Structures are given as structure tokens and as C-alpha cells.
Amino acid sequence: MDFAYDDQNIFAKILRGEIPNKTVYENDHALAFEDIAPQAPVHVLIIPKGAYVSLDHFARDASAEDQAGFMQAVAEVCRITDVGAGFRAIANTRTHGVQDVPHYHMHILGGRQLGRMLQG
Numbered sequence: 001m002d003f004a005y006d007d008q009n010i011f012a013k014i015l016r017g018e019i020p021n022k023t024v025y026e027n028d029h030a031l032a033f034e035d036i037a038p039q040a041p042v043h044v045l046i047i048p049k050g051a052y053v054s055l056d057h058f059a060r061d062a063s064a065e066d067q068a069g070f071m072q073a074v075a076e077v078c079r080i081t082d083v084g085a086g087f088r089a090i091a092n093t094r095t096h097g098v099q100d101v102p103h104y105h106m107h108i109l110g111g112r113q114l115g116r117m118l119q120g
């Protein structure tokens with residue numbers, strides 16, 4: 001699989017500080033920020049700081065340190081946003097997954113009953 005990365009995507013611009021974001025948490029490996037169009041009371045995006053287009057790209061090629069740092073950010077976002085009642089983690093991927101931004105991101109959605117997983 002060829003995971004060609006376009007460094008002009010919107011999340012790359014956020015990482016470079018060219019576009020502002022509402023940061024929820026940050027470490028050396030990942031940045032978490034509020035989604036600009038939230039679909040639930042909690043809607044946070046967690047992105048790696050490295051150039052990965054998708055979850056499968058990140059899982060294949062990211063270092064153990066980057067992967068651990070990303071998962072630490074997931075834990076911190078869940079703690080900070082207080083989603084103890086439950087949440088959904090989503091990684092939309094490529095065409096069938098309807099991925100809009102080609103920089104790997106995990107959505108964390110919560111704060112209300114989210115319903116069943118798939119609607120269509």
C-alpha cells in the first residue's frame with residue numbers, strides 16, 4: 001500500500017501553526033483539539049504529529065514511541081473530557097470510510113447517547 005502524504009492538508013497546517021485550533025491536550029507525539037463542527041457535546045480529534053495519512057498507515061509505520069504517545073493522548077482526552085459514561089472512537093479511512101482529511105485522526109465522541117454504530 002502506498003501511503004502518499006499531502007502536507008497541504010488542513011491538519012498538517014494546524015500542526016505547523018498556520019491555522020488555529022482549540023487544543024485539548026498535546027504531547028511530543030500527538031495533538032488533540034476540538035472538532036470545528038462538533039457532532040456531540042464531546043467531539044475531539046486526536047492526530048499524530050508525524051505524517052501519516054490513515055490509521056493503517058500509522059499502525060504499520062509509526063514508531064513504538066509515537067504509537068504509545070498517541071495512545072497516551074487518547075487516555076488524557078478521555079480523562080479531560082470526562083467521558084466515563086461512554087464514548088465512541090472513530091477513524092474514518094479513505095473512500096469507503098468517508099475520510100475527508102488525509103492526515104490520520106481519531107474522533108472521540110461522547111457526552112450523550114450516541115445510538116447504534118452504523119446508520120447506513
Ligand code: 5GP
Nearest residue numbers: 010021033034035036037092098099100101
Ligand atoms: P473525517 O471525515 O476526515 O473523518 O473528519 C474530518 C473532521 O475534521 C470533521 O469532523 C471536520 O469537522 C473536522 N475539521 C475540518 N476542518 C477542520 C478545521 O479546520 N479545524 C478543526 N478543528 N476541525 C476541522
